[in-house]
Amino acid sequence: MQEKPTSFDIAQLAGVSQPTVSRALRGSPTVSEATRRKIEEIARQLNYKVDKNASNLRSQHTNTLALLLFEDPTPDDSLINPFFLSMLGSITRNCAIRGYDLLVSFQQLSGNWHTDYQDSGKADGVILLGYGDYDEYRWRLDKLVAEGANFVRWGSVQEGQPGITIGCDNLQGGYEITRHLIGLGRRRIAFLGAASSGYPEFQDRYRGYVKALSEAELPVLAANQVDAISTEESGHEAALTLIGRGLDFDAVVCASDLIAIGAIRALQEHGLAVPDTVAVTGFDDILAANFANPPLTTIAQDSREAGAALVDALIGQIGKQTVESRMLPTRLVVRRSCGGAPT
Amino acid sequence: MQEKPTSFDIAQLAGVSQPTVSRALRGSPTVSEATRRKIEEIARQLNYKVDKNASNLRSQHTNTLALLLFEDPTPDDSLINPFFLSMLGSITRNCAIRGYDLLVSFQQLSGNWHTDYQDSGKADGVILLGYGDYDEYRWRLDKLVAEGANFVRWGSVQEGQPGITIGCDNLQGGYEITRHLIGLGRRRIAFLGAASSGYPEFQDRYRGYVKALSEAELPVLAANQVDAISTEESGHEAALTLIGRGLDFDAVVCASDLIAIGAIRALQEHGLAVPDTVAVTGFDDILAANFANPPLTTIAQDSREAGAALVDALIGQIGKQTVESRMLPTRLVVRRSCGGAPT
DNA sequence: CTGAAAGCGCTTACAG
DNA sequence: CTGAAAGCGCTTACAG
Structure with missing residues (x-):
């Protein structure tokens, strides 16, 4: 050497x-x-590469972005939400296209992250990705804004949020998939997923569900909603709770695919046929949705466009451009779990 | 600010x-x-962070590893092998544990990667991950070794390979799952997956399959093997080819879960019941394996331990320690696709 | 179009 | 235990 x-x-x-x-x-x-x-010829012969530490130090920018992936409360590899993993792929690719390197880090929501990456000169800006209780970390966003940090976040796009947020149109997605079930003749539709301010994306999906029911003049019953976070186990448990309440329902709108997969398992364990007795829908269109039994009707989030939007917004912000929060369209994917696909 | x-x-x-x-x-x-x-108190008050570019430049090491993820020939986000995505999670976590940052990059196998990361002072070493034609990139490994680069690779562990390789015991996995099928009474067992030197991991699995057949004194027929790469489409196509050959078979050992999922679809399209008529097995134990219809009997690779082994080996190498290639054990996971699980 | 000088913010001998 | 000096390898005014 x-x-x-x-x-x-x-x-x-x-x-x-x-x-x-x-x-x-x-x-x-x-x-x-x-x-x-x-010069170029000689550089090639010597296999010379510019030292990034020296050039970054001198020029005071790194051409590197940091991706912070949150996952509370499970510190288990296998439980990383598949949707985020596919976002990661898209973000990596878009960084490469724009000539940026990507630093990846898993973080506990409760951890001490803040602007470390930017302050230590390791990255020019930060992308925040992950579910978790929003109420718990909103103050950190405020702090980031106060410190003048460059960051963008994947989440629920709403007025008055600190910083830039990119997200899909969760309300529209929840609305559309519920409308689809109503169109198929379902009338007693339940919802599985946390519908609280701590989980704004799920809450938006719930609002879409409520909007569709209201428009169709169907009753919105509190007993038809059970909280769940985005894991198969949580979906299974929530469905058991719903079944235990003894209400009559013919469809379940789930706030994520993993919840839906768990719910289907619970329903089948109780002899409720999917979709014949109960239709089930998911949200995200992860790989497993296509292979579930029955395959899941769901709302696709375009992770490819999402990654591009996040990277573009962050690079724009670093370049002192004015960037805006953005909501990305969703797409209904009909499969057999709702009983409405052609057979 | x-x-x-x-x-x-x-x-x-x-x-x-x-x-x-x-x-x-x-x-x-x-x-x-x-x-x-x-000093610590004042640093905290000022929110001081050591500038990494300056400290890296001076000390000539970065405490950063680079992960290069290969995927040829598909430049499509959605087709990243789920197993690698779960490895990525594990690698990220193990880097954090060891106090290293992780730079992630997707690469085309044909691209011009080599030691750029190390030469430009962005990382102390590189982890190579990905399927693809091994024959096509083996010379690059030789080049890395010649340049004295620090790198470890996930792949088939064999004598005489350049550099350090960490991999699971593919031969044992293929052997074990085939033995399991034989134990359940299957006798005419096919294999789907490339069994060539370009795909050494699949080749090892195939060898395990052959070993199990031979031990049981069952014939090994060339017509019972069809090449496939690790996608659902490729598995579907390979199964169609197999069916088209008109041979009689009662089980299919697939070189990956995605191949198995595609194969099941093809079999079911042709009215062949899984597992009653044909048993099917996978390899990897990705999330979707558990939710497939029927759920897949498969070989689990422990991505958690794999990530730790890769990171440990690379950090050891950076620290001038002697590190060895290592083979990790696999684990048989019995589900319904082989007809052998308790009902 | 090119060069001499300065300096980015640290860490590392070396001296005391 | 602490300080003065040097230097890691670049980029950026500035001068010509």
């Missing part, structure tokens, strides 16, 4: 000064074509 | 020299307890 070459080595070999090497390699137009070629 | 404080600011406020601040904050034992406390 030979000594790592520096810009001084290149300069000496090219017979120019070191700053000229630096300028040439960054494609500065003030360098003559001939010297640029010569 | 106030000016970012430096170690000089802390030094002045604490009435000490700047190097003393640096020593105190890194927990050097040569700093007196009293001054260390004072």
Whole structure:
């Protein structure tokens, strides 16, 4: 392993000064074509790479974004929400397209994250991703804004939120999928998922559900809603609670695919056929939704566009542009779990 | 947004020299307890964070690892192998435990990666992860070794491979799951998955399958094997090819869960009941395996331990320790797709 | 179009 | 236990 070459080595070999090497390699137009070629050729031969620590230190920006993935309360690898994993793929790819590196970190919501990444010069900005109790961490967002940090967040897009938020149109998604069930003749529709301010995205989906019921002049019963977080176990448990209440229902709108998969298991354990007796719908369109038994009717969130929107917004913010929160459209995906797909 | 404080600011406020601040904050034992406390207190008040670019530049190491995720030929987000996504979670977590940051990057196998990360001082070492044609990129591994790069790879552990490889015991996994099928009375067992040198992990699984058949004195027919890569579509297509050959088979060992899920779809489309007529098994134990219809009997790879092994090996290598390639045990997970689970 | 000088904010010998 | 000095490898005015 030979000594790592520096810009001084290149300069000496090219017979120019070191700053000229630096300028040439960054494609500065003030360098003559001939010297640029010569320098590039030598750099390639020596396998020279600009030292990022030195260039970042001098220029005071890193061309790196940090992705903070929250997951409370489960510190279990296997429980990372599949939707976030697919977002991660999209974010990584969009960073590469824009010439940024991506630093990834899992965080406990309760942890001490804040602006460490930006303050320590490791990243120019931060992307926040994850479910968890919003009430618990809203004050941290306020703090980030106060510190002038660059950050964007995936979540529920609402007026008066601190900072920039990118999210899908959860209300519309909940509305559309509930309308679809009503259109199929279902009338006694339950909802599984936390419908509280701590889980704004689920709450938005719940509001969409309520809106669809109200428009159809169907009753909205508190007993038809059971809290659940986005895991299969929680969905299973919530469905058991719903069944235990003894109400009559012919459909269940679930706030996520994992909840729906757990709910289907509970229903089937109790001899309730899906979709014949009870229709079930999810939200997210994760890979497993397609392979569930029966395959899940769900609302697709476009993780590809979401990743692009997050990265674009953050880079815009770093570049002192004015960026706005944005709501992305959702798409209804009909499969067999609602009984409405062509057979 | 106030000016970012430096170690000089802390030094002045604490009435000490700047190097003393640096020593105190890194927990050097040569700093007196009293001054260390004072310095830490002031640093906290100013929300001071050590500038990583400066400290990395000076100390010539970054405490950062880079994860390169390969995926050829599909540049599609949704097709990232779920198993790798779960590895990513585990690697991230283990980096955090060891005090390292993680840089993540998706790469085309054909791309120009090599040691860029290490040469440019962005990472101390690299983790390589991904399927793809091994024959196509083996020379790159040789190049990495020649350049003295620090890297570890997830893959097939074999003698004479360049560098350090961590992988699961694919041969044992293939052997065990085939034995299980034989034990359940299946005799005409096919295999779906590329059994060539370009896909050494699949090849190892195939060898385990062959070993189990041979031990049971069952014939190994070339016509019973069809190539497939790890996607649902490829599994579907391979199963159609197998069916088209008109051979009689009562079980299909698939080289991955995604292949198995595709194969089940093809079999069911042709009126072949799973598992009654044909038993099907997978490999990986991804989330969707549990929710498939019927749920997949499969071989679990422990992504948690795998991530720890990769990170430990790489950090050991960076620390100039002698590290060895390692093979991780697998675990048979029996579900309904093989017809053998208790009903 | 190119060079000499300065400096980004740390860590690391070295001296005391 | 602490300080003065040097330097990691770049980029950025500034001068010509």
